[in-house]
Amino acid sequence: MERVSLTGNDAVGTAMAQINPDVVAAFPITPQTELMHKFAEFYADGKVNTELILVESEHSAMSAVVGSAAAGARSMTATSANGFALMWEIVYIAASLRLPIVMPVVNRALSGPINIHCDHSDTMGGRDSGWVQLFSENTQEVYDNVIMAVKIAEHKDILLPVMATFDGFIISHTQEVVELLSDEEVQKFIGKKEMYYPLLDVKNPVTYGPLDLQDYYFEHKRQQVEAMLKVPAVVDEVAKDYAKLTGRKYDFIEIYGPEDAEISLVALGSTAGTAKDVVDKLNDEGKKVNLVKIRMFRPWPHETIVNALKGKKAIGIMDRSDSFGALGGPVFMEIRSSLMGEIKEDITANYIYGLGGRDISAPEIESVYNDLFEIAETGKVKNRKTYLGVRE
Amino acid sequence: MAVKLKDLSKKKDVLAGGHRACAGCGPAVLLRQATLAVDEDLVVGFATGCMEVVTTIYPYTSWRIPYIHNAFENSAATMSGVETAFRSLKKQGKLPVDKDIKFIAFGGDGGTYDIGLQSLSGAMERGHNMVYICYDNEGYMNTGIQRSSATPYGAATTTAPAGKAVPGKLQFRKDLSEILAAHHIPYIAQTSIHDWRDVVTKVQKAVSVEGPAFINAFAPCHRGWRYPMEKTIEVAKMAVETCFWPLYEVENGEYKITYKPKEKVPVEDWLKSQGRFKHLFTDEHKHMIQELQNHVDMLWNNLLKKAGEL
Structure with a gap:
């Protein structure tokens, strides 16, 4: 196993080259651009068999990979923020056609106002699109998630698209040491792509995307739900295989710090890394706290979340995007919904932070834990929703 | 070699009968002509629109060949992905090497000229090594006869109705074939469904060139244009006889007019055949007929110049 220093984008570009997809569609958007630069270098040097389509928009990028995936080709694209929003319509269609497309998404704030830095408003908006969503804390994790995503998406029980997300600039543009698999190991791990009802099988013609009205649409949506319900078992199976290969085992969530701590903070993405430092510091000071990092956001790992959070005295939930007019951010609403009936008192507090790339510091995260200590002590939540690090 | 109707009649239709297009539908005629023209294995893609709706209402499909519909605005992008997958898989030996497949993306004028x-x-x-065929019926017919950028000047539609203050569409139609000509692709053609030989010949040329080809096919809609359903072929023919819809091709940059009316029929005669232009035949609006005639003359002369005939 090779240990190299790479940016998140370079690591994912490398993972894509090692996956060696049959078709990749690319359109530039910050901060995803360098990812495709990296992949394009592999392509230009003849190191991949991929046919690269340099489309004229993200809408066409997703449309083209829907076409190529339906044709039977292993297909990938990547995007960020507004690019994701532009392909929105086809993101849903990709899932409903059961096409195992894999798409790294470099999280960036959605316009407006226009901003190029990290938050999760892009992919959180796509949480009901029917895609599997894996969030990544760091460069190693996104490299690993992208490789595992291929195997999850193409599993015969699943056949759903997967997005592997990582934080724009914070991960995409900073260097970290990453352990890379060899090309052969990646190929052996993901295996040969099976084709199910490929459009190019002219001897057995199929119709993709017919008009589906009142008498069948609902059943097809129901089948999509069933496929999604089968995802956790496959994600777990793939993670176990991956652990055998790499020694790195990924679960739906990661609990950092003592599992029996009565105070938990929930976060996803790169902020989990910062929070881990704070957890270490507080535990060193004799304050027993932990962090629950969510890796798989769709499908939502309800049981796992309940097991991790029931019996807590205070739970802080970090959201890097807001849901305007709602009770809280998307992560908050999922957590509270899961905990319904599992906790007696309302001991959850939501922290909206880091919108548009606003930095989140260790002291700020520590201030959240301090709030949680107070909730644990008094049993009362003063502020259900707090905007962290904003000028009010 | 000239196409013979006898030969075509022996070929098996890839589009099964019993689909739900209206009787007298122009675009449905085009689909048969275009698919019969192709001898090789064929994969088709469709934009959302009448022809997608009427041929594939689940659990039925009229297509005996591979078919994909993705959304309204992306038939070309979707088929570009299918064609790229074919090249990639063929190159890697994941498909039988000698297999040649042709790809045609279809869209109506709304799905092609506009969105x-x-x-x-x-x-x-x-x-991409693919053909795009626009079935141009001059409006969004599937959603209920709305104005598109292919709707002719003066025509009444549901979103640009002929009212007391506004007499239908006030703009001339977009010249999409010329926009495609500016892409300098190997083959561009305008055809019309009244001339099956013209359609078949042009589709055969389009699929045989290396690289992209575009065909703009005039395919009247009697529901939208307001004429008796049995007149579809006549109405298409008259558009060509008036030079409103010239039949021509641009092959590697060379313009060639493939049909020249012996006598150019006044546009007015064509307009008369359709209810959508009825309001123009009043004292208040008849000047619009002349304006449309002037526009048609100007474009026809330009075409003659490009084809070296003037």
Whole structure:
């Protein structure tokens, strides 16, 4: 196993080259651009068999990979923020056609106002699109998630698209040491792509995307739900295989710090890394706290979340995007919904932070834990929703 | 070699009968002509629109060949992905090497002139080995006869109705074939469903060139244009006889007019055949007929010049 220093984008570009997809569609958007630069270098040097389509928009990028995936080709694209929003319509269609497309998404704030830095408003908006969503804390994790995503998406029980997300600039543009698999190991791990009802099988013609009205649409949506319900078992199976290969085992969530701590903070993405430092510091000071990092956001790992959070005295939930007019951010609403009936008192507090790339510091995260200590002590939540690090 | 009706009649239709197009539907005629023209294995893609709706209401499909519909504006992008997958898989030996497949993306004028223009332009510029065929019935007929950029000047539609203050559409139609010509792709043609030989010949040329080809096919809609359903072929023919819809091709940059009316029929005669232009035949609006005639004359002269005939 090779240990190299790479940016998140370079690591994912490398993972894509090692996956060696049959078709990749690319359109530039910050901060995803360098990812495709990296992949394009592999392509230009003849190191991949991929046919690269340099489309004229993200809408066409997703449309083209829907076409190529339906044709039977292993297909990938990547995007960020507004690019994701532009392909929105086809993101849903990709899932409903059961096409195992894999798409790294470099999280960036959605316009407006226009901003190029990290938050999760892009992919959180796509949480009901029917895609599997894996969030990544760091460069190693996104490299690993992208490789595992291929195997999850193409599993015969699943056949759903997967997005592997990582934080724009914070991960995409900073260097970290990453352990890379060899090309052969990646190929052996993901295996040969099976084709199910490929459009190019002219001897057995199929119709993709017919008009589906009142008498069948609902059943097809129901089948999509069933496929999604089968995802956790496959994600777990793939993670176990991956652990055998790499020694790195990924679960739906990661609990950092003592599992029996009565105070938990929930976060996803790169902020989990910062929070881990704070957890270490507080535990060193004799304050027993932990962090629950969510890796798989769709499908939502309800049981796992309940097991991790029931019996807590205070739970802080970090959201890097807001849901305007709602009770809280998307992560908050999922957590509270899961905990319904599992906790007696309302001991959850939501922290909206880091919108548009606003930095989140260790002291700020520590201030959240301090709030949680107070909730644990008094049993009362003063502020259900707090905007962290904003000028009010 | 000239196409013979006898030969075509022996070929098996890839589009099964019993689909739900209206009796007298122009675009449905085009689909048969275009698919019968192709001898090789064929994969088709469709933009959302009448022809997608009427041929594939689940659990039925009229297609005996592979078919994909994705959305309204992306038939070209979708088929560019299918064609790229074919090249990739063939190159890697994941498909039988000798297999040749042709790809045709279809869209109506709404899905081509308007919402799908970017997707079409991108696919043509990228040089995919595919054909795009627009079935041009001059409006959004599937959603209920709304105005598109292919709707002619003066026509009444549901979104640009002929009212007391506004007499239908006030703009001339977009010249999409010329926009495609500016892409300098190997083959561009305008055809019309009244001339089956013209359609078949042009589709055969289009699929045989290396690289992208575009065909703009005139395919009247009697529901939208307001004429008796049995007149579809006549109405298409008259548009060509008036030079409102010239039949021509641009092959590697060379313009060639493939049909020249012996005597150019006044546009007025064509307008008369359709209810959508009824309001123009009043004292208040008849000047619009002359304006449309002037526009048609100007474009026809330009075409004659480009083809070296003037």
